[in-house]
Amino acid sequence: MRVVVIDYNGGNLASAAQAARRAAALRELDADIIISRNEHDILTADRLILPGQGAFADCAKGLDDGGLRPLLEKATHDGTPFLGICVGMQLMARYGLEHGRTEGLGWIDGHIAPMTGSSEQGLRLPHMGWNTLSFTPGAHPLTNGLEPGNHGYFVHSYALMEARAEETVATAEYGMAVPAIVAKGNRCGTQFHVEKSQDVGLTILGNFLTWQPG
Template sequence: MRVVVIDYNGGNLASAAQAARRAAALRGIKADILISREEADILSADRLILPGQGAFANCAHGLDTGNLRPLLEKATAEGTPFLGICVGMQLMARYGLEHGRTEGLGWIDGHIAPMDESAKAGLQLPHMGWNTLSFTPGAHPLTEGLQPGEHGYFVHSYALKEAHEDEVIATADYGMTIPAIVAKGNRCGTQFHVEKSQEVGLTILGNFLLWQAR
């Protein structure tokens, strides 16, 4: 299996790649995992991972300057499974409002907006640390082997709003309902950092590597 972690001058690339290698080893999956922005690597990949760290606008700019949007669109339209992590998940939305309005990939409904409800509830932003995941067991292959109430590690001040309920696989609560895992077709994402979420994150990564999206 060939897994490409997309290099778009964003953060957490090495951590995401290392976590994917560990997840593959735990599942006994023979995987070649590399960090790349090259067209040939992206279009020949069996799995694509887009980590994210920083502001939505900056990460979207990284996709544009690398001409990566059309490559990701082509690869995923042809069926390659895609996993976005944190801002990588947020980029799947229609647009984001961090540092002005910036267009996303438009793969899922909704937009990325400030977590005003959390602030009004007196909660500190960014939402940083462990939080409980709520989901229906068996609803999606990404959560196989997990139980509701397990935790993911979050770091964000913006969240997906006006999401389509059929595209939200898991949620977390932080003075508002936060879409924590989203999926549509062969494209999925986690708002929390799977590479920092210990056994839960490794389970999700392993499920992603084995996922046969329809």
């Protein structure tokens, strides 16, 4: 199995790749996990991972400057499973409002906006630290082996708004129901950092590496 962590001059690439390698080892998978922006690597990958750290607009610019947006569109349209992490998940939305309106990949409904509902309730932003995941067991293969009440590690001030229920796999409560895991077809994402979420994150990464979207 060849897994490509997308290199778009963003942060967290090495830690995401290392976590994926550990998850593969725990599942005893023969996986070659590389960090690349090469067209051939992306279009021939068995799995694609897009980490995200920083602002939506900056991460989107990284995709555009590297000519990566059409490559991701082609690869995932052809069925390659995709996992977005944090801002990588947010980029799956139609658009984001961080540092102005910026178009996303448009793979899921909704948009990325400030968590005003949280701040209005006196909650500190960014939403940082461990938070409980709420989901229906068995609703999606990404949550196999997890239980409602498990925790993910979050760091964000913007979140997916107007998400569709059928595209929302799990939520976390922080003054609002924060979409924590989303999925549509062969494309999925986590708002929290799976590479920082210890056993929960490794379980999700392992599930992604063995996932066979229908």
